[in-house]
Amino acid sequence: SARVIAIVNQKGGVGKTTTAVNLGAAIAELGLRVLLIDLDPQRNATSTLGKGSPSGGIYQALLDDVPASDLIIATSAGVDLLPATAELAGAEVELVPQMAREYRLRRLLEPLLPSYDFILIDCPPSLGLLTVNALTAAKEVLVPVQCEYLSLEGLSQLTQTLELVRRNLNPDLLLRGLLLTMFDGRTNLSQQVSTEVREHFPQTFATVIPRSVRISEAPSFGKTILAYASSSTGARAYRALAGELVGKSETN
Amino acid sequence: SARVIAIVNQKGGVGKTTTAVNLGAAIAELGLRVLLIDLDPQRNATSTLGKGSPSGGIYQALLDDVPASDLIIATSAGVDLLPATAELAGAEVELVPQMAREYRLRRLLEPLLPSYDFILIDCPPSLGLLTVNALTAAKEVLVPVQCEYLSLEGLSQLTQTLELVRRNLNPDLLLRGLLLTMFDGRTNLSQQVSTEVREHFPQTFATVIPRSVRISEAPSFGKTILAYASSSTGARAYRALAGELVGKSETN
Numbered sequence: 160s161a162r163v164i165a166i167v168n169q170k171g172g173v174g175k176t177t178t179a180v181n182l183g184a185a186i187a188e189l190g191l192r193v194l195l196i197d198l199d200p201q202r203n204a205t206s207t208l209g210k211g212s213p214s215g216g217i218y219q220a221l222l223d224d225v226p227a228s229d230l231i232i233a234t235s236a237g238v239d240l241l242p243a244t245a246e247l248a249g250a251e252v253e254l255v256p257q258m259a260r261e262y263r264l265r266r267l268l269e270p271l272l273p274s275y276d277f278i279l280i281d282c283p284p285s286l287g288l289l290t291v292n293a294l295t296a297a298k299e300v301l302v303p304v305q306c307e308y309l310s311l312e313g314l315s316q317l318t319q320t321l322e323l324v325r326r327n328l329n330p331d332l333l334l335r336g337l338l339l340t341m342f343d344g345r346t347n348l349s350q351q352v353s354t355e356v357r358e359h360f361p362q363t364f365a366t367v368i369p370r371s372v373r374i375s376e377a378p379s380f381g382k383t384i385l386a387y388a389s390s391s392t393g394a395r396a397y398r399a400l401a402g403e404l405v406g407k408s409e410t411n
Numbered sequence: 412s413a414r415v416i417a418i419v420n421q422k423g424g425v426g427k428t429t430t431a432v433n434l435g436a437a438i439a440e441l442g443l444r445v446l447l448i449d450l451d452p453q454r455n456a457t458s459t460l461g462k463g464s465p466s467g468g469i470y471q472a473l474l475d476d477v478p479a480s481d482l483i484i485a486t487s488a489g490v491d492l493l494p495a496t497a498e499l500a501g502a503e504v505e506l507v508p509q510m511a512r513e514y515r516l517r518r519l520l521e522p523l524l525p526s527y528d529f530i531l532i533d534c535p536p537s538l539g540l541l542t543v544n545a546l547t548a549a550k551e552v553l554v555p556v557q558c559e560y561l562s563l564e565g566l567s568q569l570t571q572t573l574e575l576v577r578r579n580l581n582p583d584l585l586l587r588g589l590l591l592t593m594f595d596g597r598t599n600l601s602q603q604v605s606t607e608v609r610e611h612f613p614q615t616f617a618t619v620i621p622r623s624v625r626i627s628e629a630p631s632f633g634k635t636i637l638a639y640a641s642s643s644t645g646a647r648a649y650r651a652l653a654g655e656l657v658g659k660s661e662t663n
């Protein structure tokens with residue numbers, strides 16, 4: 160049954176979408192079956208995979224009870240995608256009065272679990288109901304952390320939210336790891352932040368994603384870094400991350 | 412009466428907080444009276460100005476009807492601050508059932524308008540009720556745009572939201588300008604994105620904020636870039652922006 164991993168950080172621009180798309184593609188390259196869910200109203204994962212205007216998406220599954228399997232599309236990156244559409248922008252408010260509003264994603268994913276090895280959920284930069292849905296549906300959490308000072312600030316708020324979700328909605332939720340992103344070896348700041356993060360969070364991945372302009376160019380071609388620049392430092396880092404993640408089994 | 416400017420972009424990590432704090436300080440350096448409002452539950456503007464644990468904040472004014480003037484604190488950066496506290500994280504959901512929920516910020520700011528020349532509002536990376544409150548209270552909008560491909564994606568969603576707010580809540584709302592941030596002259600991507608933005612948005616500021624590690628170091632010292640590295644390219648760029656903004660009067 161699938162490992163369900165929520166990619167979460169309320170701090171904006173830390174590499175959540177970039178990680179969801181490129182890690183997903185790197186895991187698929189290993190021959191594993193991967194589903195990527197775009198739970199962000201910005202729809203960046205959907206457009207990065209070149210699927211700008213899907214006819215239906217996660218909004219229809221969350222609020223109109225359309226089966227998720229009817230909405231999933233294949234992509235050239237080797238991952239399946241449950242895309243986001245424009246209506247998702249209204250979902251945070253529309254979910255508020257719904258019954259079992261935090262469990263909707265978890266319930267709609269259950270029939271899909273046998274069909275995939277990994278399900279990755281790209282979350283918006285907030286700790287609202289969409290992200291809470293992801294944290295309730297997931298068994299593991301991966302937190303990208305940009306190697307910048309302001310990124311450190313939000314980590315305690317995030318771990319408090321994880322604790323609240325564990326206590327009220329999903330007791331088995333495991334913080335699988337923090338992923339250092341946009342690491343620039345030339346600056347002291349990157350070194351300081353990465354030292355600080357590793358001190359406070361022993362479960363920080365050994366793999367570090369370097370700052371690389373090739374990574375930020377790839378989405379403009381509707382490609383992952385693996386397809387756009389296969390031997391670049393960015394592609395190699397995401398392949399290493401896939402290996403490290405797959406190697407850490409669900410139970411430990 | 413004060414010019415009220417909302418600093419908005421649902422895309423995360425584009426430089427909203429960095430612009431609110433440093434532009435605010437640069438305007439204050441010109442001898443003008445500036446109030447900065449931290450409307451983001453991440454509280455980055457509050458902590459950047461070294462005010463990590465204020466006793467009260469914007470949440471109390473929005474939801475407990477405490478007068479804003481009782482919550483405003485002075486800072487060493489020369490701007491006044493209406494800080495954010497931890498409770499703000501619940502405000503998006505708590506505002507949903509409130510009467511005139513979109514007008515709450517506008518109403519609480521009215522008595523403050525004569526006391527300031529500029530009021531800057533730092534918004535969270537979303538288009539939810541907190542940002543809608545800022546867009547209803549503001550007369551002008553400043554949109555930071557990171558010189559990256561994924562930042563282009565959200566601009567049409569943002570302009571659609573501005574149009575909705577104009578039609579339903581605030582007919583005078585003016586898109587004052589887009590601000591190109593983290594511009595790295597060495598990459599084609601920055602050049603391409605900046606050309607694209609200027610083509611589609613003629614009201615893009617002439618001033619461009621360069622990518623500069625000094626800018627991202629300053630918050631760890633609780634300082635603005637003006638105080639941390641006064642003759643750096645980043646400090647000069649924010650001073651130029653202040654001059655350009657002050658030069659554009661409210662009516663044109």
Ligand SMILES: Nc1ncnc2c1ncn2[C@@H]1O[C@H](COP(=O)(O)OP(=O)(O)OP(=O)(O)O)[C@@H](O)[C@H]1O
Pocket residue numbers: 170171172173174175176177178199201203282283284340341342368369370371372374375376378393421422423424536559560561562
């Ligand atoms: N390792 C990297 N090197 C260089 N640029 C990167 C890297 N990772 C991501 N980027 C770029 O940084 C920007 C932010 O990344 P991304 O959009 O993935 O972050 P996010 O956390 O998903 O943002 P949001 O909070 O808006 O959802 C994007 O323009 C992306 O292309």
Ligand SMILES: Nc1ncnc2c1ncn2[C@@H]1O[C@H](COP(=O)(O)OP(=O)(O)OP(=O)(O)O)[C@@H](O)[C@H]1O
Pocket residue numbers: 169170171172284307308309310422423424425426427428429430451453455534535536592593594620621622623624626627628630645
């Ligand atoms: N011109 C710049 N050069 C280098 N780094 C910058 C620049 N502007 C901002 N940064 C850094 O980039 C990161 C994102 O900036 P910032 O937090 O201001 O964006 P934001 O839009 O407010 O993010 P959020 O969406 O999370 O509120 C921060 O770590 C900041 O220090």
Ligand SMILES: [Mg+2]
Pocket residue numbers: 175176177199203282283
């Ligand atoms: Mg994203």
Ligand SMILES: [Mg+2]
Pocket residue numbers: 427428429451455534535
């Ligand atoms: Mg911010």
